[in-house]
Structures are given as structure tokens and as C-alpha cells.
Amino acid sequence: MHMYISSLQNALVKQLVLLQDKSRERKKTGLFVIEGQREIQLALKGGYVFQKVLYCTEILSEETLQQISQQTQQSTQYFEVSLEVYQKIAYRGATEGILAVAASKQHELAQLEFNSKTPLLLVAEAPEKPGNIGALLRTADAANLDAVIIANPKTDLYNPNIVRSSVGCLFTNKIATGTTQEIIAYLQKTKLSIYCAALQASVPYHSCDFKKATAIVVGTEATGLSEEWLATSTQNIIIPMQGEIDSMNVSVAAGILIFEAKRQRNFL
DSSP: OEEEEOOOHHHHHHHHHHHHHHHHHHHHEEEEEEHHHHHHHHHHHHHOOOEEEETTTTTTTTHHHHHHHHHTTTOOEEEEEOOHHHHHHHHHOOSSSSSEEEEEOOGGGGGGGOSSSSSEEEEEESSSHHHHHHHHHHHHHTTSSSEEEEEOSSSSSHHHHHHTTTTTTTTSEEEEEEOOHHHHHHHHHHTTTTEEOOOOTTTEEGGGOOSSSSEEEBBBTTTBBOOHHHHHOOOOEEEEOOOSSOOHHHHHHHHHHHHHHHHTTTTT
């Protein structure tokens, strides 16, 4: 028997709004909200533990609800909500009638494990825009990277805009976070070559050998990478450009570099 919630003043409704809006609440509780059928399916595939599922039968089909309920953990609580309540707690405009409250993961560097002896990693330093982080994660998923590492993150990974813009790829990638210093030490210890996208002392990206264990490092469009990265770089790399401006979106640049590495590894 699923509980039915029709009041906007319900305590659970208020908690969901807080989890959507406040990074502080997500960190304090260790919980976050996943919205949408595809995102929920990918989070289940990624091993996330669901605490609660809320659904609206005016939007969601009984068949889809059954499929999802068969995959969630036995401890997961289910709540049916009215359309008015659902519209209050849903973050997106066009939505699919279901969302879940799940436990976040730790994303520690020490937890990373690679199946490959020559892993290919993407490192992004201090990305600020959730849309860019989401796009980087989608690119990493498309290329089946071994991991994505975010240095000095400006926002928590479970910001609803990151969940949304990654289209669920937040849950399918191996992701770790840390300070720049921690990540450099980790890459050196694991003997990965470090290729930094930078203008200074750089060579064209396609002239480098990305077949060995490699970390491709990108910075922000505004300030680029910090000096610490440039000081420890195996080689700085550049994407030659022919237009009037000398910068492109960080996720586009990362995609070009990553797929050159995949091409060298006989992916294409």
C-alpha cells in the first residue's frame, strides 16, 4: 500500500523542495533528488540506493511504475502524490511523473578502480556552470572514459541542474573529486601522463601519443588552468583554431581531445 500525499504542507514535500534548492541540505542529509524515468533507470544501473520514490498516476503509467518498482531496493518507500504536489516538487517543466530521493556517493580518489592497464581520464579544474559539467559527463559517457575527476568543484555534483544537463550520465561515469594538489599527487602516483589544454608551451593535440595511461586536463574558459597544472604537465596541448577568437566551450574542447585519444586507441 502506497501512501498518498495531496497537501503542499506535507513535511516530505517541504524536504524535497529543500533538497532541490539547497546544496547545504543535500550535504547535511547525504540525499538528493533524481527526476525522470531515464535518469532513475541510469541511477539504478549505477548502484544508487533509493530511499523514496514519489509518482503521479496522472502522468506516469502503471506499467512504468511496475518496471521501476521491480528494480528498486526492498527498503524503498513509495508515495503517490497529487498533480498539484508533483508540480511543486518537480524541478523540470516537461517531466515524466516520477522522482526519487537517493543517497549520494562519496566520489573519493582512493575509490577509483580501472579495468584498463592504460586508462583514459578527463580532469576538469573548477568548472562553474552546471551545464558544462553535465556536457563533460555526457562526453565522457559517449567515449566510455575510465573516469572523470573534478578538481576544486564550485558546486556539489548533485545539483539538480547537473543531474538534468548530464541526462543521467552523472550516474554512469566513474567520478571523483578533490583539490588540484590531491589530484596531481594521485595522477603522479598512478603514473598517468598529464596532458594540459593550455596556450603556453604547447604542441598541437594530434601530435601527442594518448595510447598510454593518460589524463586530459581542461580548465575554465575564463582563466584556463592554474599554474600547478602547468608546472606538472607531461605536455601542454592546444587545439589550433582558425577563427577570430581563441577559445571554445570547455566541453567541446574536451570532446575533441578525448575522441582524438580514442581514435589513436583504434576506437574509430
